[in-house]
Amino acid sequence: MPAESTPDTGIADEATTGPRHGASGRRRAGGKRRKALLVTAWTAAGIVVLGGTGVGYLYFKLNGNLKGVDINQALGTDRPMKVDNGSENLLVLGSDTRSGSNKGLGGGTDDGTGRSDTAMIVHLYKGHQQASVVSIPRDTLVDRPACTDTKGVTHTAAPRSMFNEAYSTGGAACAVKTVESITGVRMDHYVEVDFSGFQKLIDDLGGVKVTTTKDINDTKSHLDLTAGMHTLNGQQSLGLVRTRHGVGDGSDLGRIQLQQAFIKALANQVKDIGVLTSPTKLYDLADTATKAVTTDSDLASVKNLASFANGLKGISSSHMNMVTMPVEYDPADPNRVLMQKAKAQLVWDALKNDRPIPASATKGTVTGGAKGVVTSS
Numbered sequence: 001m002p003a004e005s006t007p008d009t010g011i012a013d014e015a016t017t018g019p020r021h022g023a024s025g026r027r028r029a030g031g032k033r034r035k036a037l038l039v040t041a042w043t044a045a046g047i048v049v050l051g052g053t054g055v056g057y058l059y060f061k062l063n064g065n066l067k068g069v070d071i072n073q074a075l076g077t078d079r080p081m082k083v084d085n086g087s088e089n090l091l092v093l094g095s096d097t098r099s100g101s102n103k104g105l106g107g108g109t110d111d112g113t114g115r116s117d118t119a120m121i122v123h124l125y126k127g128h129q130q131a132s133v134v135s136i137p138r139d140t141l142v143d144r145p146a147c148t149d150t151k152g153v154t155h156t157a158a159p160r161s162m163f164n165e166a167y168s169t170g171g172a173a174c175a176v177k178t179v180e181s182i183t184g185v186r187m188d189h190y191v192e193v194d195f196s197g198f199q200k201l202i203d204d205l206g207g208v209k210v211t212t213t214k215d216i217n218d219t220k221s222h223l224d225l226t227a228g229m230h231t232l233n234g235q236q237s238l239g240l241v242r243t244r245h246g247v248g249d250g251s252d253l254g255r256i257q258l259q260q261a262f263i264k265a266l267a268n269q270v271k272d273i274g275v276l277t278s279p280t281k282l283y284d285l286a287d288t289a290t291k292a293v294t295t296d297s298d299l300a301s302v303k304n305l306a307s308f309a310n311g312l313k314g315i316s317s318s319h320m321n322m323v324t325m326p327v328e329y330d331p332a333d334p335n336r337v338l339m340q341k342a343k344a345q346l347v348w349d350a351l352k353n354d355r356p357i358p359a360s361a362t363k364g365t366v367t368g369g370a371k372g373v374v375t376s377s
Contacts, residue, residue: 068300086126094118197292
């Protein structure tokens with residue numbers, strides 16, 4: 001029986017031992033209780049604060065900002081069974097579409113077609129005092145299932161397809177369908193955040209404090225940081241969570257490690273923002289947050305979203321276990337990764353049974369070599 005971390009002591013970080021891939025042949029593209037958990041969706045910090053204040057008169061003003069998608073209707077009944085054990089699973093996507101207000105953000109250009117630049121499964125344990133967050137590398141090759149999007153259009157299955165293409169193919173519904181297909185875990189909720197909303201939220205928060213242990217310079221993500229303490233503004237924060245060239249082995253796996261470190265830094269800082277003393281700042285924060293996110297239809301009201309977030313405020317960053325889905329490099333294409341099915345099954349079984357993810361699930365898996373480059377200040 002593998003050693004597991006327990007709810008009484010928190011959940012340990014993932015093991016980071018394992019092979020790195022080098023530059024050659026590898027892609028270089030590649031309060032007392034903290035109101036913390038929903039910040040794993042980046043923008044939810046503002047909503048958590050809003051929910052905790054009880055300022056219900058703002059709900060009606062902000063409802064119009066939220067965008068909702070009816071995932072349940074699109075996916076129908078052909079889904080993993082909902083486990084009634086008090087836990088919940090939330091799929092969080094960061095969209096990399098660069099059309100509209102996102103154009104030019106984060107480096108690069110495209111035709112406006114969105115892809116899931118970041119994907120995380122957030123598992124809320126019974127009682128909502130602990131959480132595990134599983135990052136899915138965007139470059140993972142999966143057998144994408146046939147799916148019907150929220151407009152009723154059916155998309156055919158596609159073997160050996162990059163994971164992030166599910167979103168560009170059929171939006172939120174196909175992304176959820178793909179995640180449920182490869183994990184066997186039902187996603188109870190969905191949250192998506194875009195580039196411009198993320199950048200503005202960090203600015204509204206007054207920046208995020210981090211410490212970098214190495215210089216980071218990445219012209220593609222427009223990030224240039226010397227080793228040391230920094231308060232990152234929105235643009236720098238966006239650059240950090242998107243950089244892959246300036247750290248580790250240059251892969252998406254290294255970028256995921258930076259994203260996980262940034263989320264913990266943000267979670268640790270939310271309690272110190274001081275927005276409760278400034279109604280104007282509170283409203284600005286909530287306005288930005290609600291404009292930035294798209295949710296499933298069950299959460300697509302400020303009342304429901306704030307209520308959900310308020311129920312999570314007992315989860316601190318020390319009670320968030322952040323891991324990366326176990327993967328290995330694809331022998332046929334060093335620029336892609338494949339899910340390590342046996343190890344990954346340990347993760348999915350843990351989530352379905354509302355248990356901590358065993359350390360053996362991630363021990364010895366590839367990580368990207370960026371662990372410890374960014375820490376909380």
